Amino acid sequence: MQPGMKSEGPAASADFSGTIPYIDPHVHMADLGWDSLEMMGIGGMAAAVNPMARPDVVIKKRSGAFDADDILRCWDHMLWLAERFEKTFFYKVYVALSWGSNSRIHDADRLHRAIADYLKHGRVVAVGELGLDPYQWSTTVSQAESEAIIAEQLALAKDLGVPVILHTPMLKSTVHYIEGPRLPEGSPPWPFKVSTAKRTFAIAERVGLDHSQVVIDHSDNDLIRWALENTKAYVAISGACVWRGIAPWQAAQWVKTYGPERIMVNSDAHQHLSMDALWLPRTIREMRRVGLDDATIRRVVYENPKNFYRLSV
């Protein structure tokens, strides 16, 4: 190049390694369509963790208590799907099990015994997701009951020595959510993410979970800061769903600001609202654009979830 000519294209130090493989440590795969599942593989997904959030939504049972068999059918279906998805889409699929934060169970003792057996299964890597959420309190489960339901399952995780996924709430848009947000009477005004997350985290502390066993999920800027300053837990950013309002560049910026040590990034994708199946690989590209090197990006999108969930990948 002539002296003084402006260089065009990537700098000499730019990385040309192409797609960086990633693990999506929180993606609701059961209701995703073929194209989304295929797209995730094309985008570089090497492994995924599919958590059980709300059995009431999965089996369309909106009131009353569940039988243990209802929940066991959900768990078996998740494991069946995991095996099929691996063969079809060429990535590893793990699951996290729970009976949700708002589910009353007739015979919960059966689930207590069963979850220990399921956790011996190589695919079952965590308990979750669980967490208080004013949007999810149904008319039949009070906040106090929800706290007790969550505590019961977190105590099981403590006894079994496995990681837990702590769900935190987010503002749901009426225009992008089929049912619209439903806040019970007397709910606190938004924002309540950090205050609700603190209450859920307090349950985890009460049952004696080690912070290293906990990921505080669906975090935003305020929650990332609170969690990193006040706990030793991991924090995760979830962004594929449109009502989260977290653009890939925004997530990349938070990783740059707070460092890779205890941050994970996930899609939390599900199919009952608009979502971007490529949100996570787009975020990886934005991490490159804000100047993070490959080793830092791999730490966030691969090594952290691999180590936290003890995945055999």
Ligand SMILES: [Zn+2]
């Ligand atoms: Zn989720």
